Amino acid sequence: MPLHIETPLLRSAPLSRANNREVWLKLENLQPPGSFKIRGIGHACTVWKNKGATKFVSSSGGNAGLAVAYAGKEMGVPVTVVVPETTTKRAIHFLKQEGAEVIVHGKSWYEANALAETLIEEGVAFIHPFDDPLLWEGHASMIDEVAKSGLTPDAVVLAVGGGGLLAGVAEGMQRNDWANVPIIAVETVGAGSLNAAISAGSPVEINITQTVATSLCARKVAHAAFEWTQQRPVISRLVSDQAALSACDQFLFDHRMLVEPACGAALAIAYESSPVLEHYQRVLVIVCGGVTADIEQIRQWKREAK
Template identity: 55%
Template sequence: MALHRETPLLESVPLGAVSGRRVFLKMENMQPAGSFKLRGIGRVCEEAANAGATRFISPSGGNAGYAAAWSGRELGVCTTVIVPVTTSEEAKKAIASLGAEVIVSGKSWKESNELALKMSGEDPKSKYIHAFDDPVMWDGHGTLIDEAAKQGPKPDTVVLSVGGGGLLCGVVAGMDRNGWGDVPVLACETEGAASFAAAVAAGEIVELDGITSVATSLGARAVAPMALELTRNHRIIPYVATDEAAVSACGRFLDDHRVLVEPACGVSLSAIYDNTPLLGDAGTVLVVVCGGIGISAAKLRDLETRFSLS
């Protein structure tokens, strides 16, 4: 049985009011592991466990590692999660609480990934769990569109956040298999973590010098090559917002829906709250509320104070 759960699709009256559109929210924050990551990573882990893996090794900005740790806990497989120094204390403690070994290594996902590859190469019974670049994972992530297609109307635009591009790859695959291939995707990032927008602008994968955004879960210095490849056959529009806009959206969403999400998710919500012209004349919008464990009430208050939003 799949480790992920079907999540609600809710129509947001507050977001509809500020944008003049019908806005539907796919509430991936309600997954047992706190984010959409459980869909794809859970599928990868299940397949690996069935094939005899005795350890999962995951490099992560927090949410992927938590999903791997959750999967390991559910499947009875030891899990090691390697996180960069940018990962929040909340995320590290949450991962460790599931019984996983947490190793802090590197300034970004790239450095954490190098250690994960080394460790998995030394243990033939381990399974390396990529944070975002795995076709099996993408297929798992795409199940959120399988659900949304049954739960509500076909949207005019899908809005989602992009870190390494795993969610984007999965959602586009899900859209294609549900007859939504003609629906554009607004791919949202924050300044200081916009590796997808940089790749689209350059026409090739671009590696950022570093991650400077507070949206640390978007901290992949380069996106999966497939994320860029998809732009050849699908209309994918980069949207880059400030950290301030992402944090502001988190606070507004908490007020409007009593739901706490991290800035990596807030950047997608900011596209609706700020009613970006990139949405065009889309009358119906589906927003993937991707969730995230790297947030708390206290941390949100601190971020709001930092940006003079409180």
């Protein structure tokens, strides 16, 4: 049995009315650990356990680590997650609640990841948070579910951090004959690693500036994610922190569900009725989820955001 669930596909009445088009939501926020991450990470952990792994190690500021912790608990495999100092107390609480050992190290994910890699030894499987073909294969299953429902959208909107979701969704679209359906890839202004890669013609390391969407803060997007931009239609868009936060707040009001700012970035395209949607009558938004921020924190960030 897979560790993820088949999530609901919902036509959003508020967003459909506001955009004068059909807006559909794939509710990955309803996965047991709170985000789409469990699809790929659950698949990777299953593969590694079947190969004899007796421990999982990961590096993550939140959702990927939580998915590894959840998978380890369900499989009876101990888990260590190395997180950077920027990780919220809420995220650390949830990691420990799932039984993971949590090590706080470094000012960024890159420093936390460097330490995590030193913990790899015989019997230990390292679970990367976004850059692994096993993850993309697992993430692709969400598109299999949408295709099975009979819905074929005119465009798919998703958030991009390291690019694992983009790579997985693109893989799923390819195998369901949606190769010509564009992906609208959304990042916050302070974390546009995919946008920079497209502009440069290859993945490049960027300087992350201040952004509340910490789950999107990858200095360099996965090469596989960039490669998909060369093979199929991918439209890059940047949104402000304020737009992402406002989308989180409004989504809670409209659909009674809380998501974190990284997910709010994708929702902002629909909540702002972005011109990028004007050519598409049926739009699918991947509600990737995330549990690292509560509504009080989101509203505080919203007051402080420019």
